[in-house]
Amino acid sequence: MSQNTTNTATSTATYAQRIAFVCETAARLHTYGTTAQRLEGAVVALSTRLGLDCEPWSNPTGLILSFSDPSRPLGASDTTRVIRLAPGENDLYKLGESDRIAEAVAGGTMSIAQGHTALRALDRKANLRWRATQLLAFALASGAVAGLWRLPWLDIATATLIGTLIGVQSQLNERRPRLKEASDAVSALMAGMVAVLVSTFIQPLNLNSVIIASLVVLLPGMTLTNAVNELTSQHLVSGTARLAGAVATILKLTVGTLIALTLAQLLGIYPEVRALRPQPEWVEWVSLVLVAYAFAVLFKAHRRDYGWVIAAAICGYLISRYAGEAWGTQVGIFLSALVLTAAGNAFARWANKPGAIIRVPGIIMLVPGSNSLRGVLSLVQQQDLAVGNSALMTVINIVMALVAGLLFGNLLLPARKNL
Secondary structure: OEOOOOOOHHHHOOHHHHHHHHHHHHHHHHHOOOOHHHHHHHHHHHHHHOOOEEEEEEEOOEEEEEEEOOOOOOOOOOEEEEEEOOOOOOOHHHHHHHHHHHHHHHHOOOOHHHHHHHHHHHHOOOOHHHHHHHHHHHHHHHHHHHHHOOOOHHHHHHHHHHHHHHHHHHHHHHHOHHHHHHHHHHHHHHHHHHHHHHHHHOOOEOHHHHHHHHOHHHOOHHHHHHHHHHHHOOOHHHHHHHHHHHHHHHHHHHHHHHHHHHHHHHOOOOOOEOOOOOOOHHHHHHHHHHHHHHHHHHOOOOHHHHHHHHHHHHHHHHHHHHHHHHHOHHHHHHHHHHHHHHHHHHHHHHHOOOOHHHHHHHHHOOOOHHHHHHHHHHHHHHOOHHHHHHHHHHHHHHHHHHHHHHHHHHHHOOOOEOO
């Protein structure tokens, strides 16, 4: 959302109407995966343009918004709204539409009533085609990540199958909200059981790698990165809560996987494990395009933005890979995050859309979700603290490089929009 202040026709709206519109916009930005510092900046900018003073406070599970009318005596118009929300998920299309609607209302080309109507129109029910595309994206993401790691064909096929099952479960969870709390553990249990059965009765697999690839959509790498980013921005409560949520997700995935492996042992099933990466280089490049497309679908980008999202994901991976080969992994991740953050800010200036359309898919290929889960799994399986410490240091190094890239990318080309 633009940070400049303008006098608009929205000044004719009542104080309560303006507050209601800001609250609804803020709740939607939160729901669509905006981090605390960006959300609060966008809310303050919108409130200012609507003639309000607002002091926002954001955390992963809610918002507190305190309003006052600067044209009235101090304390005469103070209003506070407390909004309880579930942790947000990235929805690039709805994020962009919410930003466009808020800009239109603040600019006076749309009334507040029309803005409310336009925002609520975003809640239309998903059709069968959309659900099928999401299911395909779950399968493609898992299989393509296995291809990126150059795993054997059976490993890729197994990861694709498990990804499809996780996609089906995800859609069933929407109808049964009570299952959502345990969904991560159930998905990991299912992934572990399928991988164990295939490895035992068909052909040995790279067991942990297949399980991790199949769970890639559920890994909290982006959450972990956002948490540290919020902490470095002095949003300590939100960052701490988000970090705790990421750790809880990793633990649930680990517990589900270990339950599957333990059940297999109790049933007398001992899977054969191998470490093999035989695929030629072309498999990696095809997989890169497929996983970039899968993330464009999973991040719910508009079809007209698919090209931008796919290009950002591919560029993030390529910069990280080749710069990492030349100067080290951490340097590669830092440069990739820096370039993608600056590119996102440039895109926001040029297209007047949220820079998240470039920034989020650009860094998704860099986040340490798979390293986190692999480290915890290895720690528990081997009962070796040295293994755990090594994995922890890897994750810390990746997160530090990512956050440094995000910070310096914003310095290299400052954003004109908060989103």
